[in-house]
Amino acid sequence: MKTIEVKKPSAYTTQIGPAHPALKEPVMFTLDIEGEQIKKVDFVPGMAHRGIEWMGMRRNCIQVLYLAERICGICGITHSISFARAVEQIAQIQVPNRAHYIRAIVGELERIHSHLLWAGVAAHELGFDSAFYMAWRCRENVLDLLEYLTGNRIHYAMIQIGGVRRDIVPDQFPHIEESMKFFEEAYDKLAAVFLDDTTVQMRCRDCGVLTYDEARQLCPVGPTARASGIKKDVRIDHPYAAYADLEIDYMTPDVLTGEVRGDVYDRIITRLLEVKQSVDLVRQLISMLPDGPLLAIPKPAVLLAKLKGAAGEAVGRHEAPRGEVMHYVRLEAGKDEPVAWKVKASSYSNYLSWIPMMEGAQIADIPIIAASIDPCISCTDRVALVRQDTREVLTKEELHRLSVEKTRRIQASLAK
């Protein structure tokens, strides 16, 4: 462990390059520890803040739509759906039903790809690199399917205000069904790796616990909230697109195990169950896909003129893989650009949950706890430890090594 004297714990004085080697984006943790135990947690996000809202308030709504898609590289459609829905409500644009269904199909495929990505990351943090490769191998299948349907692996550019830009035609249904069969099998394999493995259970059971009451007060969203027993899912609570027409239920860990503990293991269960649920939802959506146009206002110039005349405020929400994404938009008549645009991404709500999860845990558990909320803007690439008045900086590699060593210790003790 390297000991580095840091006078001022500012993230900008340590060098985390724009292209740093970690998988995820940067956030700096400052942890007060006693021995191996974490006593106090503080974190500083913002190293990847790009002022997107500032940019958006200087562009017209169609330009903002594509800017919104680039907020996140993993859940691209999430932000464009949310922004489009807010604008549609202000301008009273009725989206054709076929477009609602296509939006939901792409949204569900995105959920599968995001959860598989997360499963790989979680396996890697625990030291199971074969499982990491397996999960990401499965994820390639859904990325290929998304490319087949939309033209792109990410940033699909499917959404337009008032509908979608590309159709899904019956010729493509067999290909989709083939992938859905693949994911059913993949779910069984992943469930065996993650849920039946004794080492994973020992590492993740009762680790990083977020209780129901803590979750209610700290307001996390998505699988992080549902794993603590909070039944909250925009698709069910406040349905949008095609979700009001579907058979869908809250995926909480008690669906599988009959109990809710709110630990890392429960968050794994919740996400795996949601992969299975998404497969079911895509099948329902394909079987119910209605006929009709794709866009309410096909010509962008006409659409822009209509939006220039629109005034009011509205909220567009979408259940992203990580939880609720919300866009607040306010338009004024005679202005091209939104006068107010606030983006609330899902990890924004989930950050605070780290504090109760990490307090009392061991240093070696930091990677899996930090990863367990599936942070979109996060990275454990540098953690500062305050131990007996000296400040140490742990690199991501160091932390990862500690986590893997803990897994190996558990495996060795099991082998005896």
Next chain:
Amino acid sequence: MNLLAPQEIADALQAAAGAGFVSARCTEWAEGIKGRKSRQVWLKIAREALIQTLQRLVEIHYPHVSVIAFCDTGAQVELVYHFHIYWGVPREEILVTLTVALDKTDLKVPTITGIIPGALTSEREKQEMLGIEVVGIPDGRRLFLPEDFPQGVFPWRKDETGIPADMVKDLWATGRENLKFQDNPPPPASNPVNPV
């Protein structure tokens, strides 16, 4: 759980806000073939009525705080508090939005973290981005802006305290003149300096 209709919620919150009540409206929006409606309640209230209105909302159902949005309207900064109630009841969730307008001469608002601790992230962000003061906030440090970001510049304001034009092109160099790449040739003189 006895569920109130949006208008009943608006009436209850209006009564709780008392003299601080400004206006209320209920909206609905339906998507999909079955046309099931999702419902929203929008209230405008005075700053003084924020806490008592929120306490009444907690009595109805403990709300999930989604985010505090904002709008710089010129003479005022509006804070738009978004809450969800009745989550967990399929298709019955209601969005409750409380809008509080603050004069730019007196940008102070009480904290709501005493009632809902999860609002802390959003309140810290509003302080640094809009230059408001959240009175009683348990942790008033900056959140997303770096420590060396200049004081008195509030990115989401649209007046003279917003981002100046010279910060737009070389944001990374603000306040660190010694780090500038001196060897780089200066940009062409005809290049317009335009923040947009």
